[in-house]
Amino acid sequence: MTRDGAALPVLGAGGWGTALAVSAARGGQAVRLWARRPEFAARLSRERVNAEYLPGVALPDDVEVTADLGAAVAGAEFALVVVPSVGVPDLLADLPRDLGVVLCAKGLAPDGGRLTDLAHELGFKRVAVLSGPNHAEEVGRGLPAATVVASADEALALGVQRALITPTLRVYTSADVVGVELGGVLKNVIALAAGMVDGLGLGDNAKAALTTRGLREMVRYVVSQGGADDTVYGLSGLGDLIATATSRHSRNRAAGEAIARGEHPGQGGKVVEGLRTADLLDSWATAHGVDLPIVRAVHRVTAREWTPARGVAHLMEREAKPE
Ligand SMILES: NC(=O)c1ccc[n+]([C@@H]2O[C@H](COP(=O)([O-])OP(=O)(O)OC[C@H]3O[C@@H](n4cnc5c(N)ncnc54)[C@H](O)[C@@H]3O)[C@@H](O)[C@H]2O)c1
């Protein structure tokens, strides 16, 4: 399904689903945007602006909004799955298994594994992941950006590339599903830590050290899972780490900043994936004896087991060693 085929289903009408729908439609792709709540879908269809999740961005005429999941995916070769990771298992369970699924959430499955693995376990044969430095607020406004679609199924990756590429969104393909998927997952935790550095006023040196050591931690985890270190140094790893750890748009960075100030992160119901990821990954790292000290510190601080100051001490007072 491409621009000359059936409409592209975009499942999930939060900030990212809406931005992808708008971007693809501006590029000439007909889109069906599925929202879970019928009243929300009706309002979006009527007002043509997602005031709750992506204010100020008008839906082009080529975006049809529906709350009917069957109608949204009818006749499609693949669909973009753009709900938060916690909602992905239930949504996948409701989809036909011959549909290609393009997972866009930057989070983990309930058991701490990868969502692409979960999709295969549920019986999907054609599975891809889309990830990159992509703030919805900027993609929705048509500012230039690049992203990566990874799949073991090259035809699927090429189909997604054709459907999504526009003069303002450059879409690369990759065969490294593990590397592309986990880069986007891990960077949220490092962005939470970067936000804490901001909130504590620790300075630019500290933030540079934290993000660089965070990148090393991303490489260690991705390689332990079978991904390539090269991928982590690309758009979906380092690129997204830069975009998230430095951005005023990032909900993860902002949540870290709020926590460091002693506040509870309030994001108006918008998902902060790094909180759940830190919890799942810290347990995984403990169980498997893998050293992920920043993940550990972020989890303990966000779980309110450690103060932010103790988290900093945990990172600074580790045994001296070569870089
Ligand atoms: N916002 C971004 O800039 C951005 C960019 C790239 C990737 N992502 C990732 O995309 C995913 C979705 O993020 P978002 O920014 O669109 O979220 P959001 O917070 O803007 O909105 C979440 C949307 O999902 C819906 N939702 C929540 N739980 C659901 C469930 N169980 N089943 C179905 N729908 C559910 C909500 O009603 C809402 O429409 C996240 O994993 C995020 O990390 C976000």
Ligand SMILES: O=P(O)(O)OC[C@H](O)CO
């Ligand atoms: O707002 P965040 O922190 O969820 O980040 C959004 C995107 O993942 C940036 O690429």
